[in-house]
Amino acid sequence: MLNKLSLTIIVSSWLLAGCNSNTTFKTFSSREGGFSVEVPILPTEKTSQMESLYGNLIEHDYFSIYDGVSYTVGYIRLPDDLYSELKKNPGRFSNLDISGLVSHSKGRLLGERGVSAAGRHNHGKEVLISLPDGKHNLVSRVFWSDKTLYLIHTIIPKQPSYNQDIYSTRFLDSLRIIGPE
DSSP, rough: OOHHHHHHHHHHHHHHHHOOOOOOOEEEEEEETTTOOOEEOOEEEEEEEETTTTTTEEEEEEEEEEEEEEEEEEEEEEOOHHHHHHHHHHOOOHHHHHHHHHHHHHHHEEEEEEOOEEEEEEEEEEEEEEEEEEEEEEEEEEEETTTTEEEEEEEEESSSSSSHHHHHHHHHHHHHEEOOO
């Protein structure tokens, strides 16, 4: 008969073996964007334009999908007028961006909290949004540094596997903002 210690060792070994992964994260950096991030698979770039009250904004996104999770990091250069406006009222930035994320995703806001990123004075917000499909959540972090808005997010199953949860958290926590060259 197995004693408790032997049983604990066997069960722990079995559980840890299931958590072991051969995934090697790679550092992806954008000189133009002024950031680096760790990713499980190198991303593809997508650039899009959007109209705003302050003129055309160009969003640079880098995205990949790995193990059923979508990983995206990107940035938008802010026009001088918008930058001046946000500098006068930084709270407006957080409120506008959160409501924009929720309405754009057509989801439901589940929560928000303050976060920071490595690098220069990079305080921001993290929001958790339930997506309309009922099966996924959007975890998004937004940072404003100098004249640049940085966005990093994952789309993850509501009931993620251990690796999906760990990898998405590692990705979100790895953002380092160094500023554009």
